[in-house]
Amino acid sequence: MTDVETIVIGAGAVGLAIARALAVSGREVMVLERHGLIGSETSSRNSEVIHAGIYYAKDSLKARCCVHGKHLLYAFCSSHGVAHKRTGKLIVATDVEQADKLEEIRQRAEANGVDDLVRLTADEARELEPELACEGALLSPSTGIIDSHGYMLALQGELEAHGGQVVLNTAVGSIGRTADGAFSVTIVGKGDGEGEDGYTITSKELIVSAGRGSPELMTAFPQADPPKGYLAKGSYFKLNGKAPFSRLIYPVPMTKTGALGVHVTLDLQGRVRFGPDMEWVEEIDYRVDPARADVFYDAIRQYWPGLEDGALEADYSGIRPKIHGPGEPAPDFRIDGPEAHGMAGLVALYGIESPGLTSSLAIGELVAKRLG
Numbered sequence: 001m002t003d004v005e006t007i008v009i010g011a012g013a014v015g016l017a018i019a020r021a022l023a024v025s026g027r028e029v030m031v032l033e034r035h036g037l038i039g040s041e042t043s044s045r046n047s048e049v050i051h052a053g054i055y056y057a058k059d060s061l062k063a064r065c066c067v068h069g070k071h072l073l074y075a076f077c078s079s080h081g082v083a084h085k086r087t088g089k090l091i092v093a094t095d096v097e098q099a100d101k102l103e104e105i106r107q108r109a110e111a112n113g114v115d116d117l118v119r120l121t122a123d124e125a126r127e128l129e130p131e132l133a134c135e136g137a138l139l140s141p142s143t144g145i146i147d148s149h150g151y152m153l154a155l156q157g158e159l160e161a162h163g164g165q166v167v168l169n170t171a172v173g174s175i176g177r178t179a180d181g182a183f184s185v186t187i188v189g190k191g192d193g194e195g196e197d198g199y200t201i202t203s204k205e206l207i208v209s210a211g212r213g214s215p216e217l218m219t220a221f222p223q224a225d226p227p228k229g230y231l232a233k234g235s236y237f238k239l240n241g242k243a244p245f246s247r248l249i250y251p252v253p254m255t256k257t258g259a260l261g262v263h264v265t266l267d268l269q270g271r272v273r274f275g276p277d278m279e280w281v282e283e284i285d286y287r288v289d290p291a292r293a294d295v296f297y298d299a300i301r302q303y304w305p306g307l308e309d310g311a312l313e314a315d316y317s318g319i320r321p322k323i324h325g326p327g328e329p330a331p332d333f334r335i336d337g338p339e340a341h342g343m344a345g346l347v348a349l350y351g352i353e354s355p356g357l358t359s360s361l362a363i364g365e366l367v368a369k370r371l372g
Contacts (some may be wrong), residue, residue, distance in 0.1 A: 002182045002183075002202040002203050002204050003201045003202045003203065004028055004029075004030045004201065004202075004203050005027050005028035005029070005203065005204050005205060006019075006022055006027045006028065006029045006030070006203055006204065006205040006206075006207070007029075007030050007031075007032060007183070007185055007201065007203040007205070007206050007207070008022070008029060008030070008031045008032070008207040008209060009031075009032050009172050009175075009185070009206070009207065009208050009209060009210045009213075009217065010031075010032075010033065010208070010209040010210040010211060010213075010214075011031050011032075011033035011035075011038040011039065011152075011156075011166050011168070012038075012039050012041060012042055012043035012152075012209065012211055013039060013043040013148065013151065013152055013155070013356065013357050013360045014043075014209050014349065014352050014356055014359075014360045014363055014364075015031060015033075015207070015209035015210075016031065016038065016039075016152055016155040016156055016159065016166075016360075017155055017360035017361050017363060017364035018207055018209055018363065018364045018367045018368075019031045019155075019159050019164055019166075019207075019364075020155050020158050020159045020162075020164075020364060021361075021364035021365055021367065021368045022164075022205075022207075022364075022367070022368055022371070023158075023159050023162035023163060023164035024158070024162050025368055027205070028163065028164075029159065029163075029164035029165075030164065030165055030167060030201075030203075031159070031164065031165070031166040031167065032167050032170045032172055032185065032187075032201075033166060033167065033168050033169075033170060034169070034170060034171035034172065035168065035169070036168050036169050037168070038152050038153070038156060038166060038168070039148065039149060039152045041211055041212070041318075041319070042211050042212075042318060042319070042320065042321060042352075042353065042356070043148060043152060043357065044148060044149060045286070045316060045317065045318030045319070046148070046276075046318055046354065046357060047236075047263075047265045047273075047275070047276070047354075048145055048146055048147070048148045048265070048267070048357070049143065049144070049145055049146075049248065049265060049354075049357075049358070050070055050073055050074070050084065050086075050142075050143060050144040050145065050146050050357075050358050051066055051070065051143060051354070051355040051358040052066075052067075052070060052089070052109070052114050052116075052117075052140045052142045052143045053066035053067035053070060053109070053112050053113065053114050053355070053358075054091070054105060054108065054109040054112070054114055054117070054140060055105070055108065055109075055253060056112060056355075057332070058108070058111040058112060060332045060333075061332050061333040061335060062332055062333055062355060062359070063112040063113075064112075064362070065333065065355075065359035065362040065363055065366065066112075066355040066358050066359050066362075067112055067113045067114060068359075068362040068365075069355075069358050069359040069360060069361050069362035069363070070142065070358050072361035072362055072365075073146070073151075073358060073360070073361055074086075074144070076151075076154070076361060077146060077151065080154040080158070081154070082146065082147060082150045082151045082154050083146070083147040083150055083268050084144055084145065084146040084147065084268075085144055085145050085268060086141070086142065086143075086144040087143065087144050087145055087246070087247050087248055087266060088139060088140060088141050088142075088143055088144075088247045088248070089139070089140040089143035089247055089248040089249070089250060090120075090125060090128070090129060090132070090137045090138070090139055090140075090247055090248070090249050090250070091105060091137060091138040091140065091250050091251075091252060092125065092132065092134040092136075092137045092249060092250070092251060092252070092303050093134055093135045093136045093137065093252050094133065094134055094135065094251065094252075094302045094303050095135055096135055098135065098251075098252040099135040099136040101252050102119060102136055102137070102138050102252070103119070105117075105138060105252070105253075106119060106138055109140075114140075114142070116140070116141050116142055117138050117139065117140055118138065118139040118141070119136070119137075119138060120136060120137045120138065120139055121136055122134055122135055122136055122137075124137075125137040125139075128247065129244075129245050129246070129247060129249070131244040131245065131304055131306055132245070132249065132303060132304065133302075133303055133304065133305050134303055143248060145248075145265065145266060145267065145268060146357070147268060148357060151357075170187055171187065171188050171189055172185055172186070172187060172188070172210070172213075172217065173186050173187065173188030174186045174188075174217070174220060175206065175208070175217055175218075175220050175221075176220050178202055182202045182203065182204060183202065183203050183204070183205070183206040183345065183346065184200050184201070184202050185200065185201045185202075185203065185206070186198065186199070186200045187199050187200070187201065204345055205345040205346070205371060206345065206346050206347075207346075207347050207348075207349075207367060208346075208347070208348040208349065209349045209352070211321045211352070212229055212231065212319065212321040214226070214229075214321070214348055214349060214350050215227055215228060215229040215323065215350060216229065218348050218350075221341065221343065221346075223341050223342060223343070224336065224340070224341040224343070224346075224348060225341070226348065226350065227323040227331075227334065227350050227351070228323070228325075229321065229322065229323060229350075230280065230322040230323070230324065230325050231280070231281045231282065231283070231284065231319050231320070231321075231322065232278050232279065232280055232281070232319070232320040232322045233278070233279045233280075233281045233285075233317055233318070233319055233320075234275060234276025234277060234278055234279075234317060234318050234319075234320060235275055235276060235277055235279070235288045235289070235292055235314070235315075235316075235317040236273050236274065236275035236276055236288070236315040236316050236317065237273065237274050237275060237288075237292075237293055237296050237312040237313060237314055237315055238271065238272065238273045238274075238312070238313050238315040239271075239272040239273065239274070239311055239312065239313075240310075240311055240312070240313055241308075241311055243266065243270050243271065243272045244272070244304060244306065245264055245266070245272070245304075246266075247266075248263065248264055248265055248266065249263060249264035249303060249304075250263040250264075251263065251299075251302065251303060261299060262274055262275060262276075262277060262295075262296055262299040262300060263275075264300075264304075273315055274296055274300055274312065275296070275315075276317070276318065277292065277295065277296070278320075279292075280325075280326050281319070284319055286316070286317050286318075286319075287317070288314035288315065288316065288317050289314070290314045292314075293312045293314070296312055297309075297312065320353040320354075321350075321351060321352065321353055322351065322353065323350050323351035324351075331351060332351075333349070333350075333351060333352055333356075333359075333363075334348075334349065334350040334351055335347065335348075335349050335363065335366060335367065335370070336348045336349075336350070337367070337370030337371070338370070339370070345371065347367050347370055347371065349363070349367075
């Protein structure tokens with residue numbers, strides 16, 4: 001006999017989407033979150049973009065979960081009153097070499113099931129966004145933006161409506177197995193302060209959706225072969241002044257790294273922010289170095305030469321839960337169920353960065369399926 005049927009570690013967008021899916025399926029679900037608020041880490045420090053599913057390798061988890069998740073997410077937002085907007089996005093080529101890559105990007109998107117991209121000449125792109133400087137572009141009509149916190153509150157509400165619960169200020173120190181094969185989760189106190197140490201909760205099923213913390217927690221099970229975790233910081237700068245664009249603007253991805261570059265995103269109030277960049281770090285520090293603005297100015301002026309000196313202001317940053325290091329190719333999502341490690345009832349998620357928010361509902365479906 002266990003304390004609860006299913007425990008989910010981590011109340012970010014993905015953890016909550018998984019917990020919701022499991023609760024709707026009839027399970028008794030408890031979500032453990034070390035912070036005092038849901039979605040306090042990766043889920044609240046990103047671009048809040050609903051991605052179309054353009055860049056990812058065909059048949060990868062990222063491609064399949066993003067494309068399916070996008071449709072699920074728009075439907076969920078509409079039915080649950082979550083603020084969102086289909087802004088559209090322009091992928092812009094700022095030189096002839098990049099322009100030649102636009103067709104390659106369109107073909108990759110089509111292979112992933114994204115068949116609504118529109119090729120634009122430079123003049124056609126400027127008709128849509130007069131401030132833009134480019135040699136050509138792709139228009140993605142299905143890209144949008146979302147109130148990520150409102151979305152997570154809606155997930156929590158539906159989870160609780162189906163009998164689940166979210167337990168905040170509860171830091172997980174370790175996980176393991178009991179003598180009778182149940183999963184044990186040891187709590188080491190409040191995540192944001194002092195708390196009771198050393199008590200254990202048992203469950204029949206365990207979902208480790210702890211973002212940056214998943215690889216370390218899963219070292220409790222050597223047969224699970226967890227990856228090494230890395231930290232990559234992304235900083236954002238906001239624009240002081242009138243928004244120059246009505247759509248999201250993304251450069252053509254960098255060839256060697258696949259990084260999406262310093263792009264333009266909008267919030268639901270129409271305010272503009274630029275980012276993120278990428279900085280490999282050893283420790284979590286969310287402060288934004290104002291000196292990084294120099295690189296931002298150079299990158300942004302490639303497609304918006306009208307950016308004035310002094311117009312950027314340091315805004316916020318996030319830390320991506322990477323499972324690859326500098327110079328290594330970006331891997332796919334890892335969603336390891338019993339088929340990967342041989343332990344029934346256990347699913348561990350690693351490297352769920354972008355497009356994790358867009359993919360979250362699809363990931364919830366996938367995890368429920370893998371548990372059976």
